[in-house]
Amino acid sequence: xxxxxxVVGVGQTAFGExxxxxxxxxxxxxxxxxxxxxxxxxxxIDAMYGGNMSAGQFIRQEHVAALIADYAGLATEGVPATRVxxxxxxGGLAFRQAVLDVASGASDVVVAxxxxxxxxxxxxxxxxxLAGSADREWEVFGGGNxxxxxxxxxxxxxxxxxxTRRELSQVAVKNHRHASGNEYAQYTNEVSAEVVxxxxxxxxxxxAFDCSPASDGAAAVVVVPAEDATAYVDDxxxxxxxxxxxxxxxxxxxxxxxxxxxxxEAAERAYAEANFSPGDIDFAEVHDSYxxxxxxxxxxxxxxxxxxxxxxxxEGRASVGGETPVNPSGGLKACGHPLGAxxxxxxxxxxxxxxxxxxTQVEDGSVAVTQNVGGTGGTAVVNVLSDGGxx
Amino acid sequence: xxxxxxVVGVGQTAFGExxxxxxxxxxxxxxxxxxxxxxxxxxxIDAMYGGNMSAGQFIRQEHVAALIADYAGLATEGVPATRVxxxxxxGGLAFRQAVLDVASGASDVVVAxxxxxxxxxxxxxxxxxLAGSADREWEVFGGGNxxxxxxxxxxxxxxxxxxTRRELSQVAVKNHRHASGNEYAQYTNEVSAEVVxxxxxxxxxxxAFDCSPASDGAAAVVVVPAEDATAYVDDxxxxxxxxxxxxxxxxxxxxxxxxxxxxxEAAERAYAEANFSPGDIDFAEVHDSYxxxxxxxxxxxxxxxxxxxxxxxxEGRASVGGETPVNPSGGLKACGHPLGAxxxxxxxxxxxxxxxxxxTQVEDGSVAVTQNVGGTGGTAVVNVLSDGGxx
Numbered sequence: 001x002x003x004x005x006x007v008v009g010v011g012q013t014a015f016g017e018x019x020x021x022x023x024x025x026x027x028x029x030x031x032x033x034x035x036x037x038x039x040x041x042x043x044x045i046d047a048m049y050g051g052n053m054s055a056g057q058f059i060r061q062e063h064v065a066a067l068i069a070d071y072a073g074l075a076t077e078g079v080p081a082t083r084v085x086x087x088x089x090x091g092g093l094a095f096r097q098a099v100l101d102v103a104s105g106a107s108d109v110v111v112a113x114x115x116x117x118x119x120x121x122x123x124x125x126x127x128x129x130l131a132g133s134a135d136r137e138w139e140v141f142g143g144g145n146x147x148x149x150x151x152x153x154x155x156x157x158x159x160x161x162x163x164t165r166r167e168l169s170q171v172a173v174k175n176h177r178h179a180s181g182n183e184y185a186q187y188t189n190e191v192s193a194e195v196v197x198x199x200x201x202x203x204x205x206x207x208a209f210d211c212s213p214a215s216d217g218a219a220a221v222v223v224v225p226a227e228d229a230t231a232y233v234d235d236x237x238x239x240x241x242x243x244x245x246x247x248x249x250x251x252x253x254x255x256x257x258x259x260x261x262x263x264x265e266a267a268e269r270a271y272a273e274a275n276f277s278p279g280d281i282d283f284a285e286v287h288d289s290y291x292x293x294x295x296x297x298x299x300x301x302x303x304x305x306x307x308x309x310x311x312x313x314x315e316g317r318a319s320v321g322g323e324t325p326v327n328p329s330g331g332l333k334a335c336g337h338p339l340g341a342x343x344x345x346x347x348x349x350x351x352x353x354x355x356x357x358x359x360t361q362v363e364d365g366s367v368a369v370t371q372n373v374g375g376t377g378g379t380a381v382v383n384v385l386s387d388g389g390x391x
Numbered sequence: 392x393x394x395x396x397x398v399v400g401v402g403q404t405a406f407g408e409x410x411x412x413x414x415x416x417x418x419x420x421x422x423x424x425x426x427x428x429x430x431x432x433x434x435x436i437d438a439m440y441g442g443n444m445s446a447g448q449f450i451r452q453e454h455v456a457a458l459i460a461d462y463a464g465l466a467t468e469g470v471p472a473t474r475v476x477x478x479x480x481x482g483g484l485a486f487r488q489a490v491l492d493v494a495s496g497a498s499d500v501v502v503a504x505x506x507x508x509x510x511x512x513x514x515x516x517x518x519x520x521l522a523g524s525a526d527r528e529w530e531v532f533g534g535g536n537x538x539x540x541x542x543x544x545x546x547x548x549x550x551x552x553x554x555t556r557r558e559l560s561q562v563a564v565k566n567h568r569h570a571s572g573n574e575y576a577q578y579t580n581e582v583s584a585e586v587v588x589x590x591x592x593x594x595x596x597x598x599a600f601d602c603s604p605a606s607d608g609a610a611a612v613v614v615v616p617a618e619d620a621t622a623y624v625d626d627x628x629x630x631x632x633x634x635x636x637x638x639x640x641x642x643x644x645x646x647x648x649x650x651x652x653x654x655x656e657a658a659e660r661a662y663a664e665a666n667f668s669p670g671d672i673d674f675a676e677v678h679d680s681y682x683x684x685x686x687x688x689x690x691x692x693x694x695x696x697x698x699x700x701x702x703x704x705x706e707g708r709a710s711v712g713g714e715t716p717v718n719p720s721g722g723l724k725a726c727g728h729p730l731g732a733x734x735x736x737x738x739x740x741x742x743x744x745x746x747x748x749x750x751t752q753v754e755d756g757s758v759a760v761t762q763n764v765g766g767t768g769g770t771a772v773v774n775v776l777s778d779g780g781x782x
Contacts, residue, residue: 001497002393002394002494002495002496003393003495054447054453056445056447056448056520056523057447057448057451057453060448060519060523060527061523061526061527061528062444062445062448062476062478062520062523062524063477063478063523063524063525063640063765063766063770065476065477065637065770066477066478066637066640066765066769066770067526067640067769070637070638070639070640070641070769074637075638075639075640076638076639076646078636078638078652078653078656079636079637080636080637081637082475082477082488082635083475083476083477084473084474084476085453085454085455085474085475085476086454086456086457086473086474087453087454097488097491100488100492100495100497101491101495103393103495103496103497104392104394104491104492104494104496105392105393105494105495106392106491106494128451129447129453131451132447132451132452132453132454133453133454135458136450136451137413244471244473245469245470245471246457246460246461246469246470246471246472247457247461247466247467247469248461248467249454249466250461253461255467261469262469265469266469374454374457375454375457378454378457378458378461378466379456379457379472
């Protein structure tokens with residue numbers, strides 16, 4: 001990178017079913033909170049990025065970055081507003097493009113945001129829109145929706161490595177427990193493995209409580225050149241690396257359906273760029289759109305050996321208080337998963353942790369990873385963030 | 392910018408109604424042509440950007456940058472693939488983000504592409520998808536589609552400045568004439584003003600031949616650091632500036648409906664960055680999605696005084712051979728307008744002109760502007776490109 005970059009402000013709405021609030025309201029709330037947190041005025045913003053998967057289908061609106069710039073009062077300032085999309089990795093892309101924009105020297109103060117309004121459609125229409133993250137021609141027309149495709153991965157992982165149904169349940173149990181301290185989470189109730197396993201199958205072996213919910217919500221962060229960061233706040237968070245990788249969109253074309261190569265490729269590059277190894281990571285926010293996704297992430301990010309992710313979680317090593325806490329926020333499962341917002345929300349939560357003001361706080365965390373996946377793994381974004389103690 | 396950037400390869404499909412070719416086929420054709428033109432192999436590509444407005448609605452597919460990376464054989468290399476969207480300025484965003492990516496130092500060889508497959512839907516569905524570039528809640532629900540909103544601008548411009556129906560016709564006449572030498576254009580037939588004025592009203596005073604068509608097509612360019620450009624090709628084109636601005640999404644919230652402030656704001660920044668004035672520009676590719684759009688562009692880019700754009704075009708000053716040729720390619724009107732592809736196609740055509748190998752060639756052109764608009768003006772991207780003679 002030509003310039004290093006830091007996060008100086010974060011904000012989000014509560015995630016959930018916001019029947020009474022519009023797409024644009026959600027964004028503005030998150031954006032204003034991030035600006036207030038950074039102590040930045042609207043007239044200081046040089047550019048903004050908006051991660052959004054499917055407003056075209058959910059609310060029949062494209063051109064949404066200009067729309068949110070307009071509602072945030074930035075359009076009349078001519079602030080460039082760029083929507084980025086890679087299914088539910090759209091938020092991760094928004095953060096990464098904001099970092100590249102500052103690194104390029106084109107901008108100094110950039111807002112990265114993500115927003116999705118999913119609950120305006122019925123569930124059939126919502127599921128059909130979601131299927132647009134998979135390959136419509138080769139997977140969806142043949143009956144493969146996203147849940148079914150993750151179910152294939154789960155089944156293969158169980159067969160090859162002995163991952164158990166109970167280990168999948170423990171992902172949901174842990175993430176609900178972590179979310180109990182998170183005031184922005186959609187679900188703050190605890191659940192037991194027995195409850196998870198009593199919910200109906202969505203796509204065997206995955207049950208309803210293996211799935212993140214449909215959610216409305218928005219998140220935003222403010223990034224600036226690292227050298228200027230302490231002029232804004234006392235506790236900036238430094239972007240040690242932001243990397244993105246692609247893989248085949250279809251699951252059947254993958255090298256191995258028990259791993260997401262896009263995650264491991266992006267992670268490898270990010271660790272090299274940041275000069276860290278997986279053992280240096282104190283905690284992680286990962287993409288558990290389905291519980292199996294967290295098992296894969298724990299392995300593909302290098303916290304556990306391939307095949308041992310389920311056990312790692314089941315043994316409490318991914319819990320707050322354990323070796324490498326995973327999803328201390330509650331993850332997508334309990335925070336909710338407004339598709340385009342999630343990748344930004346992960347950075348918001350990692351920043352709160354690194355500042356020491358998270359709802360469910362990790363002790364002595366100074367280096368974090370966030371991992372955001374598009375669809376079944378066609379895209380992954382991996383960021384390494386730190387409190388600067390190790391820089 | 393931290394690093395200067397150059398274009399070393401361009402490619403496109405013919406624009407038109409490609410009933411026999413899919414979205415992914417179109418992109419791959421354009422991408423391969425751009426790589427061949429640059430003499431770059433797929434394994435040299437560090438990142439790609441894809442401009443696309445509405446695949447979610449046109450072909451019910453999101454996550455399209457990963458899809459096209461996959462079909463281009465780049466996904467298994469893990470190449471980051473980022474879709475950007477701002478209605479029909481999506482291609483302009485793709486080019487700009489590719490430039491920022493190289494400028495940031497994150498990547499050295501980046502492909503910017505744009506693609507749209509519009510003809511798979513019926514015209515009612517297509518028009519409804521297009522309306523997603525305007526404000527669905529405040530404009531479209533009230534009956535204001537994009538053509539109607541441009542018609543308001545045209546009527547106001549006629550009333551205030553005396554712009555005539557004949558001057559609007561001359562935009563179409565000139566652009567069809569220019570396209571007659573362009574092998575990639577959708578329409579290479581010449582039309583007379585009388586023919587334009589005999590076509591039915593779409594939204595009075597705009598007639599069918601004031602409107603760019605619905606098109607399928609793709610375009611791609613390869614960008615690299617300027618300092619490396621001559622290692623790829625003998626005739627690189629240098630990016631002197633790339634700027635983007637927003638304005639209110641709704642036309643009724645604009646400062647003035649006879650101008651696109653997003654264009655003039657982006658142009659002002661781009662001229663300052665490139666250290667050029669409008670008088671230094673030898674030719675321009677501008678956004679004539681409706682004929683009035685070219686009149687506004689000629690004014691907002693500073694080639695003519697406000698209110699005098701119609702006369703400028705009618706007097707032949709915007710024709711090849713005139714003072715500042717505008718749309719020597721044929722523009723959106725005659726090239727066709729596959730929404731997400733257009734902003735990239737403009738860079739392709741400007742590059743061909745600057746190299747001296749365009750179908751309808753401008754004499755002694757060494758500095759070009761491209762201007763790409765989203766919807767009715769909520770977004771504009773303005774690039775200044777040169778052959779390096781003035782650098």
